[in-house]
Amino acid sequence: MSALRSGIATAVMGLMGLTGCATTMAPTASAIDNASIGQPAFREHRATYGLVYRLPKDVTDVLDNRIYPPLRERLVHNADPGTPRRMLAALKNAPPVLAVTLKTFYNTEAAAGAGAPWWFDLGIVKSGQGYTDMMAYNVVATAALTPLRDGPLPRVTGPVYAKMGDAAKELVQTVGVSGVNVMKDGKPTASHNPHNTLVYSMTPYDARVQAAMKNVADEMNRVLPDGINTQFRDVSIVEIGFMGNVVREFYRISLADGSAWDTTSGKAVVIGR
Numbered sequence: 001m002s003a004l005r006s007g008i009a010t011a012v013m014g015l016m017g018l019t020g021c022a023t024t025m026a027p028t029a030s031a032i033d034n035a036s037i038g039q040p041a042f043r044e045h046r047a048t049y050g051l052v053y054r055l056p057k058d059v060t061d062v063l064d065n066r067i068y069p070p071l072r073e074r075l076v077h078n079a080d081p082g083t084p085r086r087m088l089a090a091l092k093n094a095p096p097v098l099a100v101t102l103k104t105f106y107n108t109e110a111a112a113g114a115g116a117p118w119w120f121d122l123g124i125v126k127s128g129q130g131y132t133d134m135m136a137y138n139v140v141a142t143a144a145l146t147p148l149r150d151g152p153l154p155r156v157t158g159p160v161y162a163k164m165g166d167a168a169k170e171l172v173q174t175v176g177v178s179g180v181n182v183m184k185d186g187k188p189t190a191s192h193n194p195h196n197t198l199v200y201s202m203t204p205y206d207a208r209v210q211a212a213m214k215n216v217a218d219e220m221n222r223v224l225p226d227g228i229n230t231q232f233r234d235v236s237i238v239e240i241g242f243m244g245n246v247v248r249e250f251y252r253i254s255l256a257d258g259s260a261w262d263t264t265s266g267k268a269v270v271i272g273r
Contacts, residue, residue, distance in 0.1 A: 069264045072239075072248055079150050084250040087237050088260070090144040092272045094235060095137040097255045098130040102196060103227025105220040107213045109205050110155060111163035117155060117243055120199040120213060125227065131194070134232075138181040138192045149176040155242050167191070200243040236263075 036043035055063075073081070104123040110116070124131060156164075156172050168178035171191065175182060181192045203209060233255050239248040253260040253271055260271045 065263050065266070069248055083148055084237050084239075086148055087145055088251050088269060088271060089273055090148060091141065091237075091253075092144070093140075094253050094255055094258055094271065095133050098134050098232040099128065099229075100130040100134070100194075100232065101125040101128070101227045101229050103224070105198075105217040105224075107205075107210070107217060108195075110160045111168070114160045114163040115204050115206075116202045117160075118201055118203075118205045118209075119197045119243070120201075120216070121195040121197050124194045124196075130232070134194055135181060135190065135192060136188070139183060139188045142175055142180045142182055146175045152176045153240075155244065197244065200245060 101124065102122050103125050106121055106123060107118060108121050109118045124134075152161075152172050153176055156177055161169065161172060164172070164178065168191075171178045171180065171182070179191055179193055181189050183189075235253050235255060236246075236249050237251040237253075238246045239250070241247045249263045251260055251269060252263050258271060260269045261267060262269055
């Protein structure tokens with residue numbers, strides 16, 4: 001099972017759906033297979049196409065900020081819904097605006113040999129002041145937020161933890177997740193690998209999938225050989241799904257001036273309180 005981390009589906013209302021095998025450039029007689037109707041199991045899902053109206057941004061902003069958050073509160077169990085506010089209080093400062101270059105598409109397995117989950121990522125060039133500032137703040141944020149955790153992230157337990165190396169296992173035990181920077185023996189580590197995930201999947205990461213996805217990464221790298229220069233101008237306190245995907249935003253902090261606000265109400269809040 002694979003999913004795009006974000007996409008147009010969040011902004012549309014569907015009218016109808018069609019599988020992609022029934023038409024060509026000109027109308028032709030095409031056999032329609034209705035054998036799945038009446039069967040106990042669902043028909044296998046394949047690429048499906050349809051006609052939709054796209055919701056404008058002013059509508060999706062209202063839904064994202066005012067409707068989905070309380071809806072999720074009713075549907076998803078929260079171990080401690082007060083944690084995001086305590087995170088805001090624990091963060092005493094924010095990094096500066098981060099100038100970075102997004103470059104190099106690649107595939108990442110949660111732990112080599114674990115089989116799943118895995119991700120299709122766009123990396124960040126590991127040089128420049130923006131990258132240095134980001135890595136330094138990772139140390140600060142990890143130290144501030146670690147005491148608020150209730151245990152390790154689920155995705156780093158079980159078969160993934162079993163395949164981890166000793167350094168990654170130590171991070172899971174001490175801070176609840178691998179891939180973050182901490183102070184060790186008086187020096188900051190460099191475990192953090194900043195990136196943007198485009199696709200995540202629980203499909204077994206076997207040799208066939210690895211080969212296919214390597215071809216995808218190679219193709220995308222030809223599309224953007226020089227990467228994308230950009231700036232990160234804010235950082236957010238969010239709810240994170242099993243795959244590391246963001247499912248809800250609580251607070252957004254401006255890296256330009258340190259101001260912060262509640263994304264549901266739009267009201268200003270103060271970082272460090």
